[in-house]
Amino acid sequence: MSENTSIEPTDNGLHVLDESAFLAATSEAKGRYGRFNLAVIGNSGVGKSSLVNAVFGRDLAEVGRGLPVTRGVNYYHDDSLGIWDVEGFEIGSEVSPAAMLREHLETIAKRPVDEQISVVWYCVHATSDRLTPADIAMIRELDAAGLPVILVLTKVDWNKNPISGKYTVSKDLEQFVAWLTDPHDNDQPITIHYQRVILTSTRDRNGKGSGHGLGELVTETLALAPETDKDAFRIAQRLNLPWKRELARPIIAAAATAAATVAATPIIVADAPVLAPIQLGMMGRIAAIYDLELKTMMSAGALAQVGLQITGQALARSFLKVIPGAGNAINASVAFALTTATGEGWMRLCEQVHTGKLDPEQVANMWGAYAPAALDVIRKVAQQKIAR
Ligand SMILES: Nc1nc2c(ncn2[C@@H]2O[C@H](COP(=O)(O)OP(=O)(O)OP(=O)(O)O)[C@@H](O)[C@H]2O)c(=O)[nH]1
Ligand SMILES: [Mg+2]
Incomplete structure (x- = not known):
């Protein structure tokens, strides 16, 4: 020793x-604990970087040890953490978003073992009223690749009841969450392959505060991480x-x-x-x-x-x-x-x-x-x- x-x-x-x-x-x-790799997928401006920052206490993108692996896909890492930052997909592009994501996942699968994805945060803005067919198809690709997916609703606007201290969300968001819990299309139930739905914010509507739902996000990320990657996650996170x-x-x-x-x-x-x-x-x-x-x-x-x-x-x-x-x-x-x-x-x-x-x-x-x-x-x- x-x-x-x-x-x-x-x-x-x-x-x-x-x-x-x-x-x-x-x-x-x-070396023994290794690196935890998280894929963060979502449209531009949905709050991906803010979430990563809030949970891991650092902005790897800013530190600049990233490499654009392919268009729309960046990999940033330090010793304990790797972030696959995957941009959302433009409507009207020639290939379908799901096909494009599949290509990205194939590219990532060819990378070294210590860069392989453990868990995915699929980020959707909380003011959306449902998942689009493209979202559903992309989440299916992730599931087909064997990846656990957390559906993260971002920038949730919480209202704190001044008397009870309880946090509530808008009726619209409640309905969206109800739909996510029991998704259906034209009254037909459909299966969407995410393991969890978590409501988050990294600040309040005035741009202040330390966020909400992040504790649940780390708990569920740990729960879904493969056994071999759990310690790396415990080390990489800062909450x-x-x-x-x-x-x-x-x-x-x-x-x-x-x-x-x-x-x-x-x-x-x-x-x-x-x-x-x-x-x-x-x-x-x-x-x-x-x-x-x-x-x-x-x-x-x-x-x-x-x-x-x-x-x-x-x-x-x-x-x-x-x-x-x-x-x-x-x-x-x-x-x-x-x-x-x-x-x-x-x-x-x-x-x-x-x-x-x-x-x-x-x-x-x-x-x-x-x-x-x-x-x-x-x-x-x-x-x-x-x-x-
Ligand atoms: N109100 C509110 N604003 C937020 C929250 N999270 C992020 N923002 C703001 O949303 C904007 C975009 O956040 P980013 O974290 O850069 O989003 P991103 O998905 O990484 O964006 P790209 O890297 O451009 O794809 C910034 O101005 C943030 O300050 C939140 O929880 N609540
Ligand atoms: Mg970003």
């Missing part, structure tokens, strides 16, 4: 950490933090167990950095879950500084003080508690960066604010041990 991590004592007796264990763990984890914690906690538990194993023979505090490779590896994996590219966001020096602060002896010394009889040696249960607390603190710090509340430049300075919380955890563990 981390044979290449070198830890060298400096003049002042502290240790300088090599951040390679951290970086290796991040890139290994990113649901508990999913990320669920991914991070087993990593913390595994690192804590590994640290306890190393400390089965108690470690003298001066040698505490022997736990550093384990803790840095854990931190690197957690950073991957929060989709943080700390390598590009922070200088190597700053990263090493964070590593030093977190796994360094200052913390080790201070927590040993709160454990009666520990002396200056770290035993298995202390190593376990320290690693758990470090992981929890780091997870919270990653959340802050991930949600934009903390500038990555500040990570090195801010760790101090998270370390006391780590100490609290250690104190609790110590107290439990004493009580037993």
Whole structure:
């Protein structure tokens, strides 16, 4: 895992950490989780980019790592997310929209495995009164290609009842939704191959607010994603933090167990950095879950500084003080508690960066604010041990 991590004592007796264990763990984890690919289909201006932005917290198109794969089809991606942006289709073009979409899907199917579509958001403006035959034919093509389709109604105009706080939509939209739930044509029931209908908005009618229906959109997208792509989706999206914690906690538990194993023979505090490779590896994996590219966001020096602060002896010394009889040696249960607390603190710090509340430049300075919380955890563990 981390044979290449070198830890060298400096003049002042502290240790300088090599951040390679951290970086290796991040890139290994990113590679393992892979990329989530979403196809977003809909007419120009229907709100596709706004939706992607609201759910994934970034506009890949703006970042500009896209390539026009074929006319009307663009692929944008970063490590964890790929977006197939498929334009709506002009009425009156020579080929039918469905035939054109089929061609697009064939083109996409020939692309590498890590670009293949997991889920489709088929976007329709909420003021439409029904799906057109072209929409229905296109959704059939998607279904025939084995793709799960969410029918996303965009730019829904919600009315909030000032007394009950309940959100309602217009009568027209209610009728459209009723039709979508039980579609028919001239009184004949018809089958349209979407799995879900979800009403969304990314802002209110004044262009403000944070949107509505987006939580349901991510929940249903996760539910429909193939099993192998679910973790990639949990990582790529930015709306649901508990999913990320669920991914991070087993990593913390595994690192804590590994640290306890190393400390089965108690470690003298001066040698505490022997736990550093384990803790840095854990931190690197957690950073991957929060989709943080700390390598590009922070200088190597700053990263090493964070590593030093977190796994360094200052913390080790201070927590040993709160454990009666520990002396200056770290035993298995202390190593376990320290690693758990470090992981929890780091997870919270990653959340802050991930949600934009903390500038990555500040990570090195801010760790101090998270370390006391780590100490609290250690104190609790110590107290439990004493009580037993
Ligand atoms: N009122 C309201 N306006 C929205 C909403 N979502 C997007 N818009 C606006 O609609 C316009 C088009 O949104 P985009 O997200 O660029 O639509 P698009 O489908 O990506 O458009 P193209 O890339 O041109 O095909 C923008 O001016 C947005 O501000 C919404 O939920 N409510
Ligand atoms: Mg767009």
